[in-house]
Amino acid sequence: MSKRFVFYGVLIAFILIAPFILPDFKTQLATLWLMIIVAITWDMTGGQMGYNSLGNIFFYGTGMYVAAIIAIAIAFDVGEYTNAFSDTIYKFTDTQYFLGAALGVLGAGVFCALCALIIGYITFGLRGPYFAIGTLGVAIAGGELVSNWDWVGGGQGISLPVYPYDLEGGKVFFYFLFAGTGVAAFVFAKWLYSTRFGAALNAIRDDEEKAEAMGLHTMRYKLIAWSLSAFFVGIAGGISAFQLIHFEPLETAYQTINLGIFMVVCVLLGGKGTLWGPVVGAIVFHLFKEVTWNYFLGWQWVALGTLIVVTVVYFRDGIMGWLVRVRPEWFGIRVESREREATS
Amino acid sequence: MDQFLANISLLFEFPIVNLKIVIDGVMIGALFALSAYGLALVWGVMNVKNLAQGDFVIAGGYVAWWLANQGVHPLLGVPAAFVVLWILGWVIYKLVITRVIERDLFTSLLATFGIAIIIAQVLNLLFGSDTQSIALKYDTLYFMDGFIDVPIAKLLGVLMAAALATGVILFMKWSRMGQAIRATAQDARAARVLGINTEKVYAFTFSLNSAICGAAGAIVVMVWVIQPFYGITHSIRAFVIVTAAGLGNLPGVIAAGLGIGALEQYGAHIFGIGYQQAVAVLLLLIVLLIRLVQQKRVRKSLQ
Numbered sequence: 001m002s003k004r005f006v007f008y009g010v011l012i013a014f015i016l017i018a019p020f021i022l023p024d025f026k027t028q029l030a031t032l033w034l035m036i037i038v039a040i041t042w043d044m045t046g047g048q049m050g051y052n053s054l055g056n057i058f059f060y061g062t063g064m065y066v067a068a069i070i071a072i073a074i075a076f077d078v079g080e081y082t083n084a085f086s087d088t089i090y091k092f093t094d095t096q097y098f099l100g101a102a103l104g105v106l107g108a109g110v111f112c113a114l115c116a117l118i119i120g121y122i123t124f125g126l127r128g129p130y131f132a133i134g135t136l137g138v139a140i141a142g143g144e145l146v147s148n149w150d151w152v153g154g155g156q157g158i159s160l161p162v163y164p165y166d167l168e169g170g171k172v173f174f175y176f177l178f179a180g181t182g183v184a185a186f187v188f189a190k191w192l193y194s195t196r197f198g199a200a201l202n203a204i205r206d207d208e209e210k211a212e213a214m215g216l217h218t219m220r221y222k223l224i225a226w227s228l229s230a231f232f233v234g235i236a237g238g239i240s241a242f243q244l245i246h247f248e249p250l251e252t253a254y255q256t257i258n259l260g261i262f263m264v265v266c267v268l269l270g271g272k273g274t275l276w277g278p279v280v281g282a283i284v285f286h287l288f289k290e291v292t293w294n295y296f297l298g299w300q301w302v303a304l305g306t307l308i309v310v311t312v313v314y315f316r317d318g319i320m321g322w323l324v325r326v327r328p329e330w331f332g333i334r335v336e337s338r339e340r341e342a343t344s
Numbered sequence: 345m346d347q348f349l350a351n352i353s354l355l356f357e358f359p360i361v362n363l364k365i366v367i368d369g370v371m372i373g374a375l376f377a378l379s380a381y382g383l384a385l386v387w388g389v390m391n392v393k394n395l396a397q398g399d400f401v402i403a404g405g406y407v408a409w410w411l412a413n414q415g416v417h418p419l420l421g422v423p424a425a426f427v428v429l430w431i432l433g434w435v436i437y438k439l440v441i442t443r444v445i446e447r448d449l450f451t452s453l454l455a456t457f458g459i460a461i462i463i464a465q466v467l468n469l470l471f472g473s474d475t476q477s478i479a480l481k482y483d484t485l486y487f488m489d490g491f492i493d494v495p496i497a498k499l500l501g502v503l504m505a506a507a508l509a510t511g512v513i514l515f516m517k518w519s520r521m522g523q524a525i526r527a528t529a530q531d532a533r534a535a536r537v538l539g540i541n542t543e544k545v546y547a548f549t550f551s552l553n554s555a556i557c558g559a560a561g562a563i564v565v566m567v568w569v570i571q572p573f574y575g576i577t578h579s580i581r582a583f584v585i586v587t588a589a590g591l592g593n594l595p596g597v598i599a600a601g602l603g604i605g606a607l608e609q610y611g612a613h614i615f616g617i618g619y620q621q622a623v624a625v626l627l628l629l630i631v632l633l634i635r636l637v638q639q640k641r642v643r644k645s646l647q
Contacts, residue, residue: 052450125636129393129449133583137628140580144622257461257576264454301465308458312451313443 015183019175026171030243032286033178037236038259039266039278040185041229046264047273048193049225050205051124055135057260058142059230061253062115063108063237065146068158070107071100071242082153092161105177105238112234116227124222127208136256143254157248160241174243181239185232190275192228201225205273261308262289269311271318280319351614364492365609371498372568373605374505377598378560379578380585381509382553388591389529389549390445395456396436397557398578399463404429404558405476405565406467406572412478418566421478422504425562426555433554437547445546460575468572475569501567508559512552513594525549577624584628587635 163170270281408421
């Protein structure tokens with residue numbers, strides 16, 4: 001028990017001091033936390049419940065837009081703001097900025113949770129790969145529709161105010177926002193999987209018909225699980241909106257083939273349906289991505305596609321699954337043959 | 345909104361416009377139907393959902409385009425793309441697909457998505473990200489006082505697509521391999537017991553699918569445009585068609601393909617060209633919803 005205590009203590013200490021001992025990597029670390037958040041939340045439905053969504057990115061983009069619209073609406077008229085020319089200057093006061101950010105991010109989370117309830121009610125009737133393709137369609141359609149909607153800036157996207165104090169302080173600010181959300185998502189997932197609710201999710205994954213026959217309202221469980229994960233993704237999207245300052249619909253907000261696929265790859269790389277898998281996968285994937293993006297420019301997508309294929313085809317259990325197989329005693333699993341070997 | 349209404353009222357004022365849209369749509373839809381047929385083939389025989397379908401189409405298009413730039417007659421690009429994509433499909437089968445056949449469908453979906461990313465990016469690195477097409481030096485036929493124009497190149501494309509489809513259908517019906525493929529689709533285990541080498545059948549089916557897509561792409565480049573990243577839209581269209589028609593329903597696939605082509609042209613006419621992708625995706629959602637409602641009805645009758 002004490003060993004675990006030390007482990008988490010060191011981890012939290014590292015999370016707290018990371019932006020100060022690695023000052024050049026503040027934004028990188030913030031992006032890493034974003035990956036961890038989306039990976040953990042993807043695993044809530046994908047790994048634990050067996051519903052592989054390719055459309056969670058919809059909540060990221062929607063979160064971005066909702067947060068931006070709320071923040072702007074507090075101070076100005078949204079339609080005028082998004083369609084203004086460069087000669088009109090909109091100045092946010094500090095209060096407006098922080099109030100807008102706080103309300104915007106929270107509002108993004110709540111709105112995305114509601115969206116998940118509505119979209120989920122329609123799409124959760126689809127099973128297996130149809131669900132994946134249907135949600136992918138929702139995400140692509142969302143991006144296309146928003147990019148044709150002039151009130152929110154159309155294909156140009158929205159620009160938000162810059163962090164009002166110094167730039168480096170802003171980076172630390174966003175790092176801690178992401179880190180706080182990430183830790184909250186992790187702790188929440190850890191708690192959730194230990195409850196009856198988590199057991200019900202696993203039952204749905206293992207055999208949905210049987211779970212229904214046992215008296216579980218599977219639809220209700222699926223909807224709640226997806227809207228919980230959408231809540232965190234929406235918050236992450238809202239924070240991203242303020243961190244990126246400017247974003248546009250197709251490449252940044254509803255980036256279906258970037259982050260929308262990355263989160264799935266993170267989880268598969270780390271190990272589906274495990275608590276630590278998404279976290280480990282996100283870290284490894286982010287390192288891989290940054291290395292290839294820096295040193296194999298032009299070929300980075302080829303490397304990424306290869307990583308997806310290799311992970312899916314040859315390395316199906318992911319890192320955590322592999323560790324469980326090689327070192328089961330680390331996870332408190334007792335293997336008889338190994339003990340017998342030890343005694344003889 | 346007024347713009348949309350004006351576009352719709354135009355359709356009623358000049359019914360001839362409808363005819364033009366439908367003809368355009370059907371000519372494009374014939375090509376969608378080809379790649380959708382390949383998807384239905386692979387889906388039905390080995391239960392793999394191939395998300396790289398559209399990228400095979402685009403790759404075939406680039407083969408034909410490259411050959412045309414070397415001075416080869418564009419029409420010869422179709423068989424060339426067929427052969428090149430056959431080889432590519434066989435290599436991909438041996439490297440990846442053979443290992444995902446027995447696994448759950450999401451695995452094959454993701455694995456082929458990875459392949460799709462690789463193909464699109466390699467094409468982008470080789471040929472650049474501009475849109476490309478081959479201009480054929482044929483006349484255009486005019487009907488109805490010039491209201492309806494049918495370029496002979498497009499007509500030729502449709503005819504080639506029809507010839508290819510007929511060839512594949514006859515092959516599936518009469519050849520030994522075609523019979524083996526259909527037997528494997530019905531029951532792989534029984535086929536294996538009866539001495540069919542299913543591994544060979546799978547490899548053949550996947551290569552055939554990839555070759556059909558390649559030939560379709562070689563026609564697409566003559567009648568339309570290609571770009572390395574247009575593949576995903578072609579894949580989505582193929583899914584829409586197969587989902588709407590159902591597996592193993594060949595007339596359904598053809599009808600759905602032509603219908604999707606026409607609907608997309610209508611969407612482009614009413615909402616403007618900016619919505620073309622959105623229309624394709626929304627059609628997918630609509631088809632899935634209709635299927636869902638149908639299933640609900642089936643489930644109710646069971647209770």
